[in-house]
Amino acid sequence: MNQKYITIEEGEDYRTIAGKMTKLGYKMNHATARNILLSGMRKFVMNMAESLGRPLTDDECNMLVMRQDIHEVLGDILPLCITEETKSCPVAK
Amino acid sequence: MTPKTNTNEEDIELFKKYQTTKVLDENGKLLKADIRLRNDLAQRNAKLVTFVINKFYSKKQKHKELRSDLLQEGHLGLFDAIDGFKPELGFKFSTYATWWIRQSVNSYLLDQEPMLHIPSHIRTARNKLFNLAKERSTAFKDIGKDMLEELGMTEKMFASVTEAIKTKSWNVRSIDEPLNSSIDPHALRGRDKTLRDIIPNNALDISVNIDNKRIRMAAKEAFAKLNLREKCVLLERYGVDCSKIVAKENVK
Numbered sequence: 001m002n003q004k005y006i007t008i009e010e011g012e013d014y015r016t017i018a019g020k021m022t023k024l025g026y027k028m029n030h031a032t033a034r035n036i037l038l039s040g041m042r043k044f045v046m047n048m049a050e051s052l053g054r055p056l057t058d059d060e061c062n063m064l065v066m067r068q069d070i071h072e073v074l075g076d077i078l079p080l081c082i083t084e085e086t087k088s089c090p091v092a093k
Numbered sequence: 094m095t096p097k098t099n100t101n102e103e104d105i106e107l108f109k110k111y112q113t114t115k116v117l118d119e120n121g122k123l124l125k126a127d128i129r130l131r132n133d134l135a136q137r138n139a140k141l142v143t144f145v146i147n148k149f150y151s152k153k154q155k156h157k158e159l160r161s162d163l164l165q166e167g168h169l170g171l172f173d174a175i176d177g178f179k180p181e182l183g184f185k186f187s188t189y190a191t192w193w194i195r196q197s198v199n200s201y202l203l204d205q206e207p208m209l210h211i212p213s214h215i216r217t218a219r220n221k222l223f224n225l226a227k228e229r230s231t232a233f234k235d236i237g238k239d240m241l242e243e244l245g246m247t248e249k250m251f252a253s254v255t256e257a258i259k260t261k262s263w264n265v266r267s268i269d270e271p272l273n274s275s276i277d278p279h280a281l282r283g284r285d286k287t288l289r290d291i292i293p294n295n296a297l298d299i300s301v302n303i304d305n306k307r308i309r310m311a312a313k314e315a316f317a318k319l320n321l322r323e324k325c326v327l328l329e330r331y332g333v334d335c336s337k338i339v340a341k342e343n344v345k
Contacts, residue, residue: 021326024336044327081312
């Protein structure tokens with residue numbers, strides 16, 4: 001469980017993400033992309049746990065974020081979030 | 094009980110006698126008759142029912158299971174035959190009654206088969222059409238006007254039959270029916286599998302469904318609290334195009 005890196009089968013690497021984000025107006029390099037991802041992931045997991053009525057400590061959160069299965073599940077959940085988010089967006093349609 | 098002697102002449106005399114007791118309405122429908130005489134005639138020809146059932150309805154397992162029912166239905170057919178038999182035409186009663194017995198039994202069997210009720214005239218029409226199509230080696234859909242005319246069938250009736258076939262009501266089966274349709278004592282005790290056991294249930298359990306809903310709501314809320322940059326990086330990491338989110342933010 002004490003692994004350092006998480007790999008996911010689909011999706012982009014940090015350099016590609018950084019390139020895309022730069023194009024969208026958020027200038028960044030691959031390291032920044034990684035840092036943003038990790039902090040975003042942490043926030044997301046913390047917020048979610050809070051919404052489900054079981055707030056996490058920082059240690060618990062760090063442990064969860066380093067789990068491969070959590071990353072895989074997030075891959076299933078995130079597309080649902082974007083669908084909900086963009087439902088009312090006329091441009092996105 | 095010793096079986097009664099049953100000679101043709103005696104029967105004819107009895108039928109003639111029975112005919113004199115019959116009272117018909119203007120449509121030829123039987124209103125009144127000597128029931129005792131009819132019962133006597135039925136008793137004298139009861140063996141005919143057994144003979145017909147043995148000859149035509151003894152091979153299939155389903156018929157074996159329903160034997161006692163078929164015998165009863167056959168007797169009802171025999172009563173109809175007694176009511177309609179005309180001895181003056183010179184035919185043997187057994188020739189005439191066999192058809193009535195078979196008609197009664199067939200009608201009963203057809204009523205048993207489909208789970209959804211199909212009117213008997215539609216069933217009869219369907220059978221006629223299938224037989225004709227088979228005879229001519231044509232497909233059911235290729236049945237034309239000329240063939241309908243030959244059967245004396247209207248296009249409306251043909252449409253009804255086609256509709257009945259489309260609904261596949263002939264193929265309707267109970268979900269609790271044992272897969273082994275024979276009468277198996279184990280099947281009746283629930284040891285045999287039914288359709289319910291083998292049809293996969295794709296619907297999620299209610300509790301799982303509620304949990305999923307909660308998780309989805311929580312994810313939605315958690316995601317909404319992130320800033321745009323984080324949202325985009327997260328989505329891109331999982332291969333989801335984030336341009337929609339950015340477009341929405343720009344609209345705001």
